[in-house]
Amino acid sequence: MFDTIISGGLIIDGTGAPGFVADVGIVGDRIIAVGDLSAATAADKIDVTGLTLAPGFIDIHTHSDFTLLVDGRADSQICQGVTTEVIGQCGYSCAPRNLGAGGNQLIGYIDAGVDINWQTFGGYLRKLEEARPAVNVAAFVGHGAIHRAIKGDDTSTSTYEEIEAMVQLAEAAFDDGAMGFSTGLEYFPGNIAPLEEMAALTAVAAKRGGLYATHVRNRDVYYDLGFTEAVATARHAGARLQISHIQPKFGAPVHAMEHSLELIYRAEREGVDVGFDIIPHDWSHTSMSAALPPWARAGGTAKTIERLKDPFLRDLMKKNPQPIWRLVPAGKWDDIILLRAVVNHSLIGQTFAEIGRQRGVDPYDAYFDILIEEGEHLPQALWTSHSFNDADICMCMHESKCIVMSDTLAVSKRGPLKGTIGSLSGYGWTARLLGHFVRERGIITLVEAICRITLRPAERLGLVDRGRVRAGAFADIVVFDAENVRDQTTVLTPQVHPTGFLHVMVNGRFAVRDGLRNDEQSGRVLRHSG
Ligand SMILES: [Zn+2]
Incomplete structure (x- = not known):
């Protein structure tokens, strides 16, 4: 006896294995059986014959740290099959904070009456739980938040004592459940932090088994300095590295993407664990003030x-x-x-x-x-601008370890985030991957594309029971029509949900059913257990 049986779908299980038709049986928040369940009974049965069933998508790089507190519904992500988000990227996170040490730098901040009363990473995660996010959330601690908690807006070079204090904050964040550590070396204060500071904090991530994700210092004329710095920092600290949104930007030499991949594979041969990800868009966006x-x-x-x-x-x-x-x-x-x-x-x-x-x-x-x-x-x-090169994106996507992600904010067209735009990939990045890159252009196969947004990121993050469809895994599931998945967004209409997504389940509960979003908010805050 199951709570739910989803029957007849073409299951693409996230591992990169070919699809197969089977039924999926769910009890509580877990998948209990995958196979022929035609003789089994269930309180709720749903027939998805002719549709594709995959693990819920994992977005390894978002900036929803604040928007999820404002409105946990995360419709923009849920309605395109995203069931897990990884926040705290590019050096930005909402914690730790030191109320006395300077201004707010809460990325995605909107004035919506959120009581900003936390200081520690654990306090922030509890606040996030109170917001009942519709997606599961894994949170990284950002270098910018740690640095500012100690130094505020002070631009002087960090002293040994200050770096020690930052290390204590990083340790505390990992104690509280941070899944990794991130830097944004192109943004303040990452762009002024000395190497010793980065090394000391990356060493904490390494010791705790967390991923070190970096928005590198430069991805145009000095792209090679940016990438080699990332590799050297991780190698020296013994950390597992994730290079964020790796595609070079306007102004980089034409060989920059190819050379960057060579640098990475070379580092791998020397024993550095390097992963990377891209945004499936030639549009790039950034904060306007970052050009100052x-x-x-x-x-x-x-x-x-x-x-x-x-x-x-x-x-x-x-x-x-x-x-x-x-x-x-x-x-x-x-x-x-x-x-x-x-x-x-x-x-x-x-x-x-x-x-x-x-x-x-x-x-x-x-x-x-x-x-x-x-x-x-x-x-x-x-x-925003067309500052990425389509050929670079395709070259990168061909690499089997390339994860695809959004770099956006979870938002909703209803409620307090109405009108808030994270980026042009906000509402349709998975649809763009599965529609534009897979179906229309054949850059990678559907099976491979699913792997890049399910099991591959789950493995990088150390999530053992998510990112695949198998007995025992959490019931994070998306059912879509592979022939009709389509990104509908444009620059002037960035807030349109994609077509083709029929059912989305998070921890055993439907958040989208028959193409309709309900009010379910059954995500969880995922904490590092190491
Ligand atoms: Zn970034």
Whole structure:
């Protein structure tokens, strides 16, 4: 006697093995049997003949740390089959925090009345549990949060004592259940942290068996310095490395992707455990303020705005030798689009070339003006552009260890996150992988694509009972129509759910049934057990 039997689906179990038709029997939150269950009884039977049944998708890189507190429904992810998210990436996490040490840097922050009353990583995870996320959540602790908890907005080089204090915070975060440690070396404060600091904190991840995920220092002209730094840091610390969103950016030499893969395989031959992931999009997005030089950001948002108002300092900022996007000094303003803004919400979807024309100013100044106008919302402003190369993405996807992920925020079109956009991949990244890259272009097979968003990330994270369909595993399941999975989003309509997803189950409970999202929020906070 089962609680639920899902019968007749083509099961692609996540391992990379060919699909097979079978029934799946579920009791409580677990899959109990996979096979011919035609003679068995169940309280709930659902026939999915002709559809594909896979493990719920695992998104190994998101920034939903704050949005899940605001609204745990995570419709944007649930409705495309994502049942587990990994937050705390690129050095950003919501904890630890030191209320006395400086401003907030909560990525995805929106002013929605969340009581920001935690300090420790454990306190944050408990808060997350109270929000009852619809997806399972594995949380990494971010270098930026640790660094700022000790030094706030202070841009001086960390002392030995400060680094020691950071190590204590990292240890405490792992005690509380952090699944890994992340850095964002292209963002403040990652971009000013000394090697000794990174080495000491990565060593904590290594000791605790957590993954070290890094947004490397550079992915354009100095891409090779960025990747070799990541490898050297992990090798020295003995940590397992995950290179985040590996695709090179506009401005990198044409051989950068191929060379980066060579660097990785070379490191592997020397015994470094290296994994990597990509966003299945040639669109890239980032925080607008990340294009400012570090000195312009020192001291927090109010100080930044003061400097942006000073014409002399503006000119200095325009000479920033290391902007986050080479598109900026190259003047490619017709390919840079406003993606998220509060005060300038009506300009979303427009290029900075257009915005500059309308305002009668240089697009660079339009960019500075918008940052000023956003005021306290400045850190949340995002822009997007075609800064990734499709050929690089395809080359990477051919590598069997390449995981695919979103780099986005879990949001919902209902409730307090209505109108919030994480990125252009937010609502349709899995559909883009399975529709565009698998079905329409044949870049990889369906079986392989599923493996890259199920078992492969589960293995990197050390999740033994998720990411595959087998007896004993948690009942995280997605059922979709492989012929009709389609990403529906565009720059102007980034909040459209994809077609083709029929049923999504999280820990044995349907969150989507017959294509309809219900109010189920049955995700769990997953803690590192090592
Ligand atoms: Zn990143």
